[in-house]
Amino acid sequence: MSYKADNPFEESSSQNPFEEEEKKPPSLPAKSGSDKKNPPQTPAKDTNYYNSNNARQEQVISSFNAPFDTSSEGIKRKEQELKRREEDLARREKSLLDKEKQIDKATPKNKNWPRCRPLIYHDIDGEIPRDQQKLVKAAYYIWFGTLFCYFYNAVAVLAGLIAVGGGSEIAGFILSIIDCIFFMPLTFLIYRLLYRATRKGKSGLYLGYMISLWIDIIFFAWNGVGLRGWGGGGFLLMLPLFKENVAVGVICLVCVVFWGLLIIAHLYLFVHARINYRLVGGWGSAKKQAASAAVQIAKDNPELVKEGAKAYVASQKV
Numbered sequence: 001m002s003y004k005a006d007n008p009f010e011e012s013s014s015q016n017p018f019e020e021e022e023k024k025p026p027s028l029p030a031k032s033g034s035d036k037k038n039p040p041q042t043p044a045k046d047t048n049y050y051n052s053n054n055a056r057q058e059q060v061i062s063s064f065n066a067p068f069d070t071s072s073e074g075i076k077r078k079e080q081e082l083k084r085r086e087e088d089l090a091r092r093e094k095s096l097l098d099k100e101k102q103i104d105k106a107t108p109k110n111k112n113w114p115r116c117r118p119l120i121y122h123d124i125d126g127e128i129p130r131d132q133q134k135l136v137k138a139a140y141y142i143w144f145g146t147l148f149c150y151f152y153n154a155v156a157v158l159a160g161l162i163a164v165g166g167g168s169e170i171a172g173f174i175l176s177i178i179d180c181i182f183f184m185p186l187t188f189l190i191y192r193l194l195y196r197a198t199r200k201g202k203s204g205l206y207l208g209y210m211i212s213l214w215i216d217i218i219f220f221a222w223n224g225v226g227l228r229g230w231g232g233g234g235f236l237l238m239l240p241l242f243k244e245n246v247a248v249g250v251i252c253l254v255c256v257v258f259w260g261l262l263i264i265a266h267l268y269l270f271v272h273a274r275i276n277y278r279l280v281g282g283w284g285s286a287k288k289q290a291a292s293a294a295v296q297i298a299k300d301n302p303e304l305v306k307e308g309a310k311a312y313v314a315s316q317k318v
Contacts, residue, residue, distance in 0.1 A: 122195075132198040135272050142265045143191045149258045150180045153223060156233030156255040163245040168229035175231025183219075190216065194273065206277035213270045217263055224259035226252070234259065 113122035128136050154176040161169040190212040197205035226234020233255040242249035 124195075127199050128195070129198065132276070135269075135276075136195060136198055139191050139194050139269055142262075142269065143187055145265065146187050146262060147184055149220075149255075149262050150184060152258060153231075153233045153255055154180055156252050157231060157237070159248045159251050160233065160237055160241055163241055163248040171229045172231050172237075175229075176233070179223075179231055187216065194269070197273075198276070201280050203277055203280045206273055206280065210270055210273050210277065213266050213273070217266050217270075220259050220263050220266070224256055224263070226256070 109121040111118035111121055113120055124133055124136050124140070154173070157169070157173045157176040161173050190209065193205055193209040193212060196202075197209055222230075223232035224234045226232040226237040228237055233252050235256050238249055238252035238256060241252055
């Protein structure tokens with residue numbers, strides 16, 4: 001008995017080799033029971049955040065879409081609301097400033113200036129607002145120029161004393177040395193007025209700085225004139241020295257140029273300090289700050305106030 005297998009690829013064959021594959025569905029990996037019970041969950045949204053954010057957006061949109069009440073009562077109501085908001089902002093600003101002052105007092109600052117023997121804390125980049133740092137740095141470098149000018153003035157007067165001699169030149173040299181000793185630290189205190197004014201934003205400090213600048217400018221002009229015997233190596237000292245000794249006359253001429261440049265630099269500082277003085281409130285703000293400072297001094301020193309009141313009553317009786 002012969003057995004012949006049915007070839008499925010023959011034309012006469014009734015069996016389709018791809019029939020079973022077409023009928024069979026694609027096999028998928030079996031899922032475990034834990035996957036069926038706990039399907040992956042989408043991250044939950046913070047409904048409170050979205051609800052508050054949507055409510056805030058709707059409130060802003062409704063405030064823009066609300067019709068403006070042009071009646072007198074509506075305008076007054078808007079003015080009162082704006083005034084209330086301004087007072088609220090002023091109160092918040094004051095509280096922030098008070099907190100900053102408390103933080104500054106609480107955090108000790110190590111003295112770092114001058115480097116040879118630190119006496120004060122000085123940090124322009126750390127303490128001065130960014131828009132005022134350029135002005136303060138210019139004032140700092142001008143202060144160094146002022147020191148150099150005082151020193152050079154003493155050298156010029158000494159040169160005149162050596163070239164000409166006489167009692168007036170000796171007195172002028174002594175006065176020039178006194179100027180160096182006295183006015184060098186004084187000019188730094190004037191610079192510190194600007195440093196504190198820009199750091200605290202007080203118009204009273206700006207006013208004191210501008211008055212001090214004018215006193216400096218008058219004194220520089222006096223030295224630039226150079227009256228003999230008054231410590232200034234200026235113009236009037238230069239003229240007779242050109243006849244006696246041309247080299248000493250040139251030294252005094254350079255001193256006159258230095259005093260003139262110093263006056264121009266201080267005028268530059270005065271103009272910018274005056275701009276800042278107006279920005280922070282001007283004379284009205286300065287009076288308020290002076291009054292508040294006086295009240296604070298009275299609170300800190302009640303015994304001094306009592307003594308002053310007693311003296312005033314005694315003077316009225318007399």
